[in-house]
Amino acid sequence: MTTLWQRARRPAARSDDDWWSVGGNVYYGTGRPVDGKERPLPIDFEAKIQHAYKSNGPIFALMLVRQMLFSEARFQFRQMRNGRPGELFGTSALAPLETPWPGGTTGNLLSRMIQNADLEGNGFVTNYTPGRLKVMRPDWVTIVTGSDEDPNLPSEAIDSHLVGYMYDPPTGGEPWFLLPEEVAHFAPIPDPEFQFRGMSWLTPVIREIVGDTAATRHKLKFFENGATPQVVVSLDPSVTPDKVGKFQALMDSQHRGVDTAYKTLYLGGGADVTVVGKDLHQLDFKATQGAGETRLAAAAGVPSVIVGFSEGLAGSSLNAGNYASSRRRLADGTMRPLWREAAGSLAQIIDVPANADLWYDDRDIAFLREDQRDAAEIQGLQSRTIRQLVDAGYEPETVVAAVQAEDYSLLKHSGLYSVQLQKPGSGQGGTAPTTDPEEGA
Structure with missing residues (x-):
């Protein structure tokens, strides 16, 4: 450990190869694993903030939809029985997630995590201070990997593993080295070029962002120069x-x-x-920019109709059935996997009870009310199944457990098969009394 700590150095300053600009449009580079350290390029995070999140309307809208919905969830513990999930419950161990810092809430914590994951692909949270959580800026975090036998082996070595995290703000002081159990690493999209780092969903659509920004500048220049053709x-x-x-x-x-x-x-x-020029109508400007917005929405996992893009508001997209399908696509295909990954990462820095895991609670999210109606219908079917199985003679406790776990091997039969489920000769099947009425008088 000492050797790795001595070898951990401040991230190198960026070079001219880290980014390049063409016609005023900025492109971004990516880092590479070096000497057992996986780090991003500082310019990458800052460039995405300045040229995407704070300067591009569609990107801001997509990230805002993801953030608002993601931050609605709460955390609970979930019982596990024979590898199957059970009911949710809470204990005082959830306090750091409910109040991560003075005045902070679970929503604040989740908002920061998804924001960093969207921009950099990684969200880092530490419990370095007891009872308090700290969200670390992702471009100041270096992931340190190594080997038990040879600390000089690169991170791609067959026996390499995660050693810890180096948090190095540009303050001029010594960096902090944190062990894996002190850091919750939220990386929903793995980066194929790194063993442990995540990748931002913005990375594959950087040129789409540049194109949308250029289209917006084109529109602005059209108005600045008189709103008339060239x-x-x-x-x-x-x-x-x-x-x-x-x-x-x-x-x-x-x-x-x-x-x-x-x-x-x-x-x-x-x-x-x-x-010699064309106006915006002749250029079919709306269709040109709208197609790019749809590609951005696809990368974000947010249907265009949900975020309000023009292509999503045309034709049959707003029909009740189509909108419901889009809403479910966002909830089931994007949000729930993100919540699952967030719960799994935060469990690293929370005291999780035995025979339980950290899970998300989405029961109070208004956006998912349609799912609650579907859940009620499922419960209705389950209740009828429970009634039929009990009537067939199975023990009620095992019936409930089997239906909840979807494991019918848990069923145990009582050995009673009659309609009334009474043992023969029990005296409750209409048998005449044997006591003389006069004896009881």
């Missing part, structure tokens, strides 16, 4: 360059920009105007 103004060859410059300045001052759009254009003798 034109070419030609003048008589006899006009001197000095007069051409004065004419250009005069025309720009009177006809360039939104405030001067649609004014009548007056030209002097010898001047001719030719339209």
Whole structure:
């Protein structure tokens, strides 16, 4: 451990190869495992914040939908019987999740976790301070791996394993080294280039983000330059360059920009105007940008109709059945796997009771009320199944356990098969009394 700690160094400063810019559009790079340390490039996290989350409307909207729904869940412990889940219950051990820091809530904790996971692919939470949780900025965290036999082996070695986490804020002080049991690592999408790190869902659609941003800039420039098509103004060859410059300045001052759009254009003798560009309608701008938004929504796992993108609000998408399907796709295909991963990671820093695991409680989430109705219908079917099995002579306790666990091997029969389930000769099947009425008088 000492050797690995001595070898853990502050992440190297970024180089010009970490990112590149084309036409004002920023692209991002990714880090690589080096000397048993898996770390991101600092510029990657900051670039996604500045050029995606804080500058791109569709990305902000998608992340906001994921964050708002993800933060609605609560945590409970779930009993486990023979590998099958049972009922939910709570203890005082859940207190750090319910109040992770002074004034903090479970929703605040989950919001930070999903925000970091969306931007960097990783959310790190530590219980370094007893009774209090700390969300660590992901680009300041380095994952340290090593080998029991040779600490110099790279992270790709066959016997390499997780040694710990190095938290190194750029304050100039010594970094903190945290053991695996002190850190909850939330990484819902594994990065194929790293053994332990996660990957942001923004990474595969970076060029889509750049394209959407460029389209928005194109639209803005269209309005800034007069909300009119591009034109070419030609003048008589006899006009001197000095007069051409004065004419250009005069025309720009009177006809360039939104405030001067649609004014009548007056030209002097010898001047001719030719339209060479197209307006936004001719460019089919809505369809062009709408298709990119749909691709972003697909990567985020959020149906377009839920987030309110234009393509999701067209045609039959808003029909009750289609919207319900989209809602269920978001809940079952995106949110529940995320909640499951969050519970599994946070269980690392919580005292989980024996024969139980940490689980999410989604019973109070308004977005899932349709699921509650479906659950009620399922319970109705289960209750009828329980009644039939009890009537067939199975012991009631084993019937309930078997139906809840979906394991009919738990059933135990009472040995009674009659309708009334009474033993023969018990005296309750209509048999005449043997006592003389006069004796009882």
